[in-house]
Each structure stands twice: as C-alpha cells, then as structure tokens.
Amino acid sequence: MVHPLLEIDVTQELVRSLLREQHPDLADLPLSWAGTGWDNALWRVGEHLTARFPVREVSAPLVTHEQRWLPVLAPLLPVDVPVPVRVGVPSAAYPWAWSVVPWFDGVPAHHTPVPDRTAWAPQLAEFFLALHRPAPADAPANPFRGVPLDPRAEVLVERVERLGLPDADRILERRRDLAAAPPWDGPPLWLHGDPHPANLLAHDGRLRAVIDFGDVTSGDPASDLATAWLTFDAEGRARLRERLAYDSSTWRRAQAWALHMAVVLQMHPVDHPHLAEIGRHGISQALSD
Known part of the structure; x- marks a missing residue:
C-alpha cells in the first residue's frame, strides 16, 4: 500500500x-x-x-x-x-x-510474540554497549534523535489530540514528568536512531541483525533505549537493563522517548498498521511501569 x-x-x-x-x-x-x-x-x-x-x-x-x-x-x-x-x-x-x-534471513521482531523476544534482549544490550561510544564531531546531525525532549511537547499534544488516543491525558502527563529528568551530561554517543522492533531481525531465538541505520546520529542514548518499552515486556526490559549501566535519569528519559515515539508511530495507522501496533504496545508498556 x-x-x-x-x-x-x-x-x-x-x-x-x-x-x-x-x-x-x-x-x-x-x-x-x-x-x-x-x-x-x-x-x-x-x-x-x-x-x-x-x-x-x-x-x-x-x-x-x-x-x-x-x-x-x-x-x-x-x-x-x-x-x-x-x-x-x-x-x-x-x-x-x-x-x-x-539480505539477512530473519523475521522483523514485531512479527514475533513479545515474550519470545526476551531471549535475545541481552544480545541487544551487547549491541548497545558496542555502539554507544563517543562519536566524532562529524557524526550525522539529527534533530529528532538523541536530543533533549521538551517536557511541554506542544507538537506531541497536537498529535495525541488528532489521533484521539485512549489515555491521552495519562500519556502526556507521564511523558512530561519523565522528560523533566536531568539531562544527559556525557559526551555525544553513537546512536542507531530508530531501533524499534521492525528494525530488529530475529532468527532461531536470537537477534540476527539490526537494520535501517538511516537515523544514525550522536547524542543522548536515551532515544535508543526507548526500545525497552517498544520491543519488550517487563521481563525483556529487565534482561536488557541488567547489562546496561545507565543511571536512573537516563532510563527515565528513555521511557519519555518511548511514549513520544509510540505516539509518532501511530501517525499513519492505515498505511503502516505494524508501526501503529508497535506504538500501542509501547504506550501500554510505558504506562505500566
């Protein structure tokens, strides 16, 4: 379509x-x-x-x-x-x-049951450990990833209203609270930029490949870590987090990013129903934590 x-x-x-x-x-x-x-x-x-x-x-x-x-x-x-x-x-x-x-033999993770993804959550953590290292000054700029989230989120408010999302007030209030966490104070790190489950390929219970680096950039790793809610359930998130030594503020910003991206992924539900479903899952998970 x-x-x-x-x-x-x-x-x-x-x-x-x-x-x-x-x-x-x-x-x-x-x-x-x-x-x-x-x-x-x-x-x-x-x-x-x-x-x-x-x-x-x-x-x-x-x-x-x-x-x-x-x-x-x-x-x-x-x-x-x-x-x-x-x-x-x-x-x-x-x-x-x-x-x-x-071409990598594998299935995009969004086609697999959420509980089955827990098995390769540690592999994804290892991917982030390897990728999230200081980036050079000429790394690609990206105004939509790795940057501070505005707690006011005026554009996101408009999108939530346009979509008529259930729990709209809870989404915006929770995101506003999470986005007010202390900012990233480390060097700009390499970021994938868009590691949601449609860009993670699984095969035989393992992470086969990570694809679509078009949003590659540098900055705050919280935007990459949003996949903890977009991709996994509570058990999968726990397996991912136990291998990543980020502080609680980074994880709060990551949860804010998860709500932010989950709304964005629902902007074209008819043309991209799989992205809308990822967004619905992300909202459910981010509101449950």
Whole structure:
C-alpha cells in the first residue's frame, strides 16, 4: 500500500533499469518487493541482496549517512548490520543515492510474540554497549534523535489530540514528568536512531541483525533505549537493563522517548498498521511501569 508521504513509486521496472544502468551484473537477478516504509522502498535482488531506495526527498540524506558510516561502525558491532555492498548514484531515472545491502534471513521482531523476544534482549544490550561510544564531531546531525525532549511537547499534544488516543491525558502527563529528568551530561554517543522492533531481525531465538541505520546520529542514548518499552515486556526490559549501566535519569528519559515515539508511530495507522501496533504496545508498556 502506498503511504501518503511517498513521492516516488519505486517499481520493479525502475529497479531493473537502475541496476542495468549502474550494476549490470545484478540486473538479471530475480526481483521481489520486500516492503515500503516511511522513508525507503526495499527490493530483494536474487537470494542474497536487497536494494534500498529513498521514496521522499527528506529521507534521501539518510541513505548517504548509512553509506558513509556503516563501514566504520560495523566492525565494532556484535551482530550483522546492512553495510552497503554497492552504491547507486542519482540519474535521469531516479534523483537520489541508493544502496544494495545484504539480505539477512530473519523475521522483523514485531512479527514475533513479545515474550519470545526476551531471549535475545541481552544480545541487544551487547549491541548497545558496542555502539554507544563517543562519536566524532562529524557524526550525522539529527534533530529528532538523541536530543533533549521538551517536557511541554506542544507538537506531541497536537498529535495525541488528532489521533484521539485512549489515555491521552495519562500519556502526556507521564511523558512530561519523565522528560523533566536531568539531562544527559556525557559526551555525544553513537546512536542507531530508530531501533524499534521492525528494525530488529530475529532468527532461531536470537537477534540476527539490526537494520535501517538511516537515523544514525550522536547524542543522548536515551532515544535508543526507548526500545525497552517498544520491543519488550517487563521481563525483556529487565534482561536488557541488567547489562546496561545507565543511571536512573537516563532510563527515565528513555521511557519519555518511548511514549513520544509510540505516539509518532501511530501517525499513519492505515498505511503502516505494524508501526501503529508497535506504538500501542509501547504506550501500554510505558504506562505500566
């Protein structure tokens, strides 16, 4: 289904023509659509590759961030990540950079029962331990991740009202209280930026890969840690937290981020019902703690 933010429809014919133009040795491999999110369309190329195309101008720089930084970060990380194996450039047929990345056998975590995710919560903790290290000054800037949350949240109030969410007053009051926690006082750390369960692949009860680094940035790790509520139940959160030595203020900010992101994920429930479901789960979990 086409979502309302899409600016370019990345069809099979377009993918085939771009491959033929720029990577002809891949052009005759079978193509199958693997999904379209808010920012990118994915096409599986043969058995082992995936082509990743921005679908709107605002998301186009995210692919270049992955191309620049994933080769640097991947050797530090304990699970597979989609380091580009080929790079596509803008052309007459398509205006932005694009990538060919490995295909990982696995199921996005949101397709798995929540209790089953607890088994690999320690693996995700190890991923964060490896990633959350001081970032260089030229790490990508991202005004929506790793930054302080405004306790007033005027934009979020408008979204909650527009969505007509149950428990709207509780959501906003709890988020306001949590976001007032003391700010991050350490160096800006590397962040994935969007580690919700649709970007975590599981296989045979383990964390197979972490994908979609388009929001990669640096700053307060609390925005990454929001996945404790978006992905897990209470037991899974406990397993995640026991391996991460962040203070209570960081976890309070993370819980505020969970409520914030959970609302944002519900903005297009018809076009992206799986994201809306992740958001509903996140609100339930964050309000229960």
